[in-house]
Amino acid sequence: MENLLGQETSPYLLQHQDNPVHWQPWSKETLALAKSEGKPILLSVGYAACHWCHVMAHESFEDPATAAVMNELFINIKVDREERPDIDQIYQSALALLGEQGGWPLTMFLNSSGEPFWGGTYFPPGNSYGRPGFTNVLQTVSDIFKNEPEKVTKNRDALKTALQQHNKGFDGDRPKLTxxxxxxxxxxxxxxxxxxxxxxxxxxxxxxxxxxxxxxxxxxxxxxxxxxxxxxxxxxxxxxxxxxxxxxxxxxxxxxxxxxxxxxxxxxxxxxxxxxxxxxxxxxxxxxxxxxxxxxxxxxxxxxxxxxxxxxxxxxxxxxSEGVEGKFYVWSRGDVTALLPDHASHFCEVYDISEEGNWEETNILNRLNYPDMQDVETEASLKECRDILFAARASRIPPGLxxxxxxxxxxxxxxxxxxxxxxxxxxxxxxxxxxxxxxxxxxxxxxxxxxxxxxxxxxxxxxxxxxxxxxxxxxxxxxxxxxxxxxxxxxxxxxxxxxxxxxxxxxxxxxxxxxxxxxxxxxxxxxxxxxxxxxxxxxxxxxxxxxxxxxxxxxxxxxxxxxxxxxxxxxxxxxxxxxxxxxxxxxxxxARQIVVVGQRSDAQTLDLIAVLKDFSIPTRVVNVIDETEDLPFDHPAKGKTKQDGKPTVYVCTGPVCSAPANSAVAFRALLEEGQVHGPA
CATH class of the missing domain: 1.50.10.10 (Glycosyltransferase)
Structure with a gap:
């Protein structure tokens, strides 16, 4: 066997193509291989931007000794959760049914039919963080799979039944939703x-x-x-x-x-x-x-x-970036002072930058202590400072895309x-x-x-x-x-x-x-x-x-x-x-239907639509039409026409439409009368 991830397009899978682990993509052929080898499957699910996925990769998947154990005892499948959300959704649900909090990296153990029997998320290389070491987990799971098949079968059956029930939906009362x-x-x-x-x-x-x-x-x-x-x-x-x-x-x-x-x-x-x-x-x-x-x-x-x-x-x-979480984004006070010699004191005060740091002995820019926007002149000065730091940051090695x-x-x-x-x-x-x-x-x-x-x-x-x-x-x-x-x-x-x-x-x-x-x-x-x-x-x-x-x-x-x-x-x-x-x-x-009778390109139509910018209406549906005769027979705006030959708007809710409005002022009044929320 060999690592086959080099044939994939996913950046996450390609990150693992040089691991000593014999990673396989998810496929019918891989499941069949597990069956013919008589081995359980180790399914590892993650994504390219995931910090703890990188940690587990560096600690375990890049380690030849750990990889040797994985290769000997398991058929190892690597999945990009962003490429295969269907796979991730199933096994995240299975992990939840085991009483564990989900997340990535997801580490699940399956039989050759893809049925889960145990799992977790991140495992450290040795016993730490209150979690068992990964190599110990591998050996224990393999031993149980070989020597105590009844335990595997019991867990598998319970999880599969629960997954099937979960996806049937729930019986019982169906409260009237209002x-x-x-x-x-x-x-x-x-x-x-x-x-x-x-x-x-x-x-x-x-x-x-x-x-x-x-x-x-x-x-x-x-x-x-x-x-x-x-x-x-x-x-x-x-x-x-x-x-x-x-x-x-x-x-x-x-x-x-x-x-x-x-x-x-x-x-x-x-x-x-x-x-x-x-x-x-x-x-x-x-x-x-x-x-x-x-x-x-x-x-x-x-x-x-x-x-x-x-x-x-x-x-x-x-x-x-460079193997360090957040390295691209954080700053020392000294770096900021060197780049902003005339404005460092004020900038560091507003953006919470200190000598000792606000996070792991460095600084994450934030304005939690100054959440309100300052006056125009001050904000313009802060913008100039941010632009200088942004230009300087561009010389750093960026995180992967x-x-x-x-x-x-x-x-x-x-x-x-x-x-x-x-x-x-x-x-x-x-x-x-x-x-x-x-x-x-x-x-x-x-x-x-x-x-x-x-x-x-x-x-x-x-x-x-x-x-x-x-x-x-x-x-x-x-x-x-x-x-x-x-x-x-x-x-x-x-x-x-x-x-x-x-x-x-x-x-x-x-x-x-x-x-x-x-x-x-x-x-x-x-x-x-x-x-x-x-x-x-x-x-x-x-x-x-x-x-x-x-x-x-x-x-x-x-x-x-x-x-x-x-x-x-x-x-x-x-x-x-x-x-x-x-x-x-x-x-x-x-829904609040905004029916505009008129040409979309007409300046007066655009003036009417522009009124909506001042009202928060998450349920709005905007329909600009030349003639309402094309609307279905039971549409509340059926038969509504332009007034005085001008583009005209009707606000319809349910089976009822408002009076017509053919000016921005009249339309605004309609929305205000309807108690639609506008600018505070």
Missing amino acids: LEVLDRIAARYAEEADPEYGGIGSAPKFPQTYVLETLWRSYLRTGNEGLAEIVIKALTVMSQGGIYDHLGGGFARYSTDARWLAPHFEKMLYDNAQILDLLLTVHHETKSELFEARIYETVDWLLREMVTDEGGFAATIDAD DDKVLTDWNGLMITTLARAGDYFGEPRWIDAAETAFVAITTNSMETDGRLFHSYRLGRAQHSGVLDDYANMSRAGLALYEITGKAFYLERVQRWTGLLDKHFWDDTVGGYFYTADDAEALIVRTKNAHDNAVPAGNGVVLEVLAKLHLLTGERAPFEAATDMVRHFSAEIGRNFFPLATLLNNFETLVN
Whole structure:
């Protein structure tokens, strides 16, 4: 046997191609090899930007003695969780069923059928951190597999049964979901907010943007200012904490501490897409200078560092450089003083830079002690200082870029970038979003519309999963609403048709994570749980709701209501991971339709649409049409016309439309009368 990872395209797998471990890719052939050899499988799942993945690789996988034990006792499979989220999802669930907290690196032990019987995450080389040493684990698992097969069988059967039950969904009461229920759930989420440092929960602190969006939506419905304060504080501390790159823009994945100082420094495309999206939604009302600055800086980072040659967006930037976590980003006081001789004292005060350091004897730039924006002159001076440090940082060895283009993550960023470009009047952002959309449809899509999940080095690989279709459909709808190009709507209709054909559960409703003709794994997962990315079923709910409202087609609405009916059984059991589904339920039942009768290119039409920039309306659906006669017979705007020959807007909720408005002043008054929240 030999290490076969050199034949792969994933940067993460290629990082391990020179390991002395005989790594194999996940394949039917590898599973068959385990069966013929009579060995258990060691499955290691990680990703290129993962700090602890690097640690375990350096300590164990690069060590010849450890590799010799692995090669002797196991068939060793290495998987990039970003390339194969279907595999990762199954075995993360299995680990959770073992009572362990999930994460990466994921280390699972399987039989030759791919059925798990034990596992963990990071294991140190020797007994430490309260965890057994990796070599000891290898020997113990191998001995049990050989000598106590009944234990392996017992664990395997229990895990497999639990996984199958988990993916059937939950029986029991199906509470009626209403907006009032959403507000009660938001109140419960609010109890988990950290009143001192902001955000949800305690260390480690993740952005949890879907939960924050639930709170913001409830605030918009109820006027509960306390909910808005939680969201604004969370976005403020994330924007001013060490989780944000104050020189280059962009957010790291999460904070290791409660006060948002010290991140794991990897930057993920999906995190930045989601944080930007929420900043944008909240900025519609707050007009926060800080939030606007972070949006512009992060988009600048995206377009400077994350655009691939094909025009798509790269996946991640590593946490480590030169083998050290965060080395690229941190500063000593001496370095800053040398670069800023006339401004060092003030800059170091504002950005928390000291001789002793604020993290591991060095300094992470942050403004947690100065979260408020200073006067214009002071901020301009600080910007000049940051530019000097940024230029100096460019001479350092940068962390690695994982430049594979993931379809689902691109969908998230395309939506956000298009929305931001429309809101701030930045056509180049919309152009970049459209270019990325074309890159996906050119490189990661077959002629029949079927999507691949990953693209790199000229190779599109791995069957598209639910999230790919959901997030790209959402992106298509965003681009359609902004540009009016029918191409985008037609593409979304084709993708949702493919979802219905290949992913829909005909028995009880909802969409499976994988297609019916994809590789058969030990279980076909289906849930509506948010993880690092929003749940595909939750995103599809918004897509179906908007598709119904924009086209009048009944089938998307019926599929959406079936989804809500199916997944509502989980609300009584545990609603915490269902935030995306809950948020988009509001869009399904209480969307604010903005129907503009007029030409999109007309200056007066554009003036009407521009009014929306001053109102936070997460459920809005914008439909610009020449004639309402083309709307379905039961659409509330059917038959509505221009007034006085001018482009005219109607605000429709449910079966009722507002009075017409054919001026920006009248439209603004309509929204204010409807108690839609505008600038504070």
